[in-house]
Amino acid sequence: MSRDLQHRLHTRVDLAVKVLDLPLSAEDIERLAVELTPAVKAILAEGADTAAELAPITYAVAETADPGERCVSEWAGCTSAIHPDVPEDCPAALLALELRRVQSDMTYTDVPRPADLVLTVRPRTLRAWEWWLQRLSIDTDTVERLGRTVTGTGRYGEVTVHLRGDNVGALLDDEAAQQSAARLSGAFAGHPW
Structure with a gap:
């Protein structure tokens, strides 16, 4: 293309x-x-x-139960869901809790199984998105862009993390446009028109 x-x-x-x-x-x-x-x-x-x-957005990142079968709570702008059969002290739930306490970028967490965490973040910068990728050891081979959303899967300790970055696609587009504009301004500096 x-x-x-x-x-x-x-x-x-x-x-x-x-x-x-x-x-x-x-x-x-x-x-x-x-x-x-x-x-x-x-x-x-x-x-x-x-x-x-x-x-409508289809979430096919992790197999989940019926949304009605979830214990849902909201804390500091982040909606959290956990399957009722999953213990609240399992590794995925504890990781979600730890991240919610220290990160304001998080908008949604879901714990469908004790070792699986579905995490949605809305980073404000590409540097913040890169921090999430590094922090959660997201495998670059799994990173996919779907319009404005970017997803990836990684492991944090014994937890498989399915990361979803809302609006990251727009951040990538803005970065590409800024790089092009900078190269153009340097290429045509001093040109008579």
Whole structure:
């Protein structure tokens, strides 16, 4: 997709340069297309995210019981659920409790089994998201992006953690756009137009 998008963008930029009679060489046009591709890709993804936000989200990260069969509580803006057959002092429940006490990014925890924790966070920065990935030893091979949501699975001690990052996709798009803008501003600094 990126190569195809880059080619289509190059064609459009080349046409615009010719129509507007801008003093750009073929090399400048190529570089402009390469540098703009991530930003345009982010804009296109934003449009796709809007549609994804309207669709219901399917949670297929961990097998869970009927939501009606959960003990649910809320503390400091974080909704916590635990299966009634799971002891409250099991490793997954204790990890969820520990993280809830010290992290304000958490929005949801679910303990379907004694050694499984489903954790939803909404980090404010990419650095915060990277902290979660490192802290919970999330395997990079399991990290997947689904629109604005990024998921991954890892192990923390004896607990399997299914991490879900709300709005992390938007943070990644913003970072890519900022990097492209910085490269463009450096590439065309001092250009006469």
